[in-house]
Amino acid sequence: MTSSDRALARPGRASREGPDWVASAIFAALVAACFAAFFVTQRLKHTPTLVQRFELTPSFSPTHRGQLKLEAISFKLSHAERATVTIVDSAGNDVATLVRDRPLERYKQFSLRWTGRLGVAHSYTLTTTPSGRAVLVPSISGPLAPAGEYRVRVSLRSQHRSVLSPRTFTLVRR
Numbered sequence: 001m002t003s004s005d006r007a008l009a010r011p012g013r014a015s016r017e018g019p020d021w022v023a024s025a026i027f028a029a030l031v032a033a034c035f036a037a038f039f040v041t042q043r044l045k046h047t048p049t050l051v052q053r054f055e056l057t058p059s060f061s062p063t064h065r066g067q068l069k070l071e072a073i074s075f076k077l078s079h080a081e082r083a084t085v086t087i088v089d090s091a092g093n094d095v096a097t098l099v100r101d102r103p104l105e106r107y108k109q110f111s112l113r114w115t116g117r118l119g120v121a122h123s124y125t126l127t128t129t130p131s132g133r134a135v136l137v138p139s140i141s142g143p144l145a146p147a148g149e150y151r152v153r154v155s156l157r158s159q160h161r162s163v164l165s166p167r168t169f170t171l172v173r174r
Contacts, residue, residue, distance in 0.1 A: 049078065049163075050156060050159065051076075051078075051154050052075065052076050052077070053074070053076050053109065054152070054165045055074040055075065056071070056073055056169045057072045057169055059170040060072075060116070060169070060171065060172070061171070062173075063173055065174050069115075070114065070116075070137070071113060071114040071150075071171070072111070073111070073152050074109055075110060075154065076109045077154075077156070078107070080103070080105055081156045081157065081158060081159065082103050082104070083099070083101075083110075083156055084099065084100045084157070085099045085102075085112065085152060085153070086153045086155065087150050087153075088153050088164070089149075089150055095118055095145050096117065096118055096120070096142075097119075097120040098112055098114060098121055098136075098138045099112065099136070099138065100121075101157060109133065110136075111129075111133055111135045111136070112137065113135060113136075115137070115138075115139075115140060116144050116145050116171055117142045117144060117145065118143055118145050119140045119141065119142030121139060121140050122140070122141065124136050125137045125139065146171075147171055147172055147173040148171060149168040149169070149171075150169055150170075151169075152164070
């Protein structure tokens with residue numbers, strides 16, 4: 001009788017080379033990975049997102065007949081940062097740059113408006129809402145953007161990251 005036959009003949013003694021040992025090792029690794037994933041998930045749940053409280057008007061019409069002629073955009077950042085705010089079409093193409101490398105304060109709601117025009121802002125007007133919130137209105141002299149769905153992209157300079165608004169808004173041309 002060979003040594004492997006003797007190991008098989010003895011019940012209760014498993015060989016370290018058998019399939020039971022490999023399965024136990026894989027199971028232990030999966031359990032450890034699940035615990036690690038749990039703790040990482042808990043940490044991520046309590047980490048504030050980079051861009052918070054995105055607020056958008058669901059639709060607007062920049063034409064002379066439209067009730068809402070400007071798209072209202074508002075958000076706050078979890079860290080003080082230099083931000084670029086861009087309007088992006090449904091294909092992911094940049095349509096308008098509202099602000100470039102603008103310093104924004106941490107946890108302060110930043111509000112701006114888009115006129116529906118294509119291009120890059122060359123000047124700004126600062127207005128105030130009836131509730132007292134300061135609103136930046138970029139001046140863009142390009143043609144009106146086509147009707148369709150758009151999103152806002154906030155690019156954070158020092159973090160080398162961009163965040164796309166979770167919802168879209170619609171530009172209506174009548």
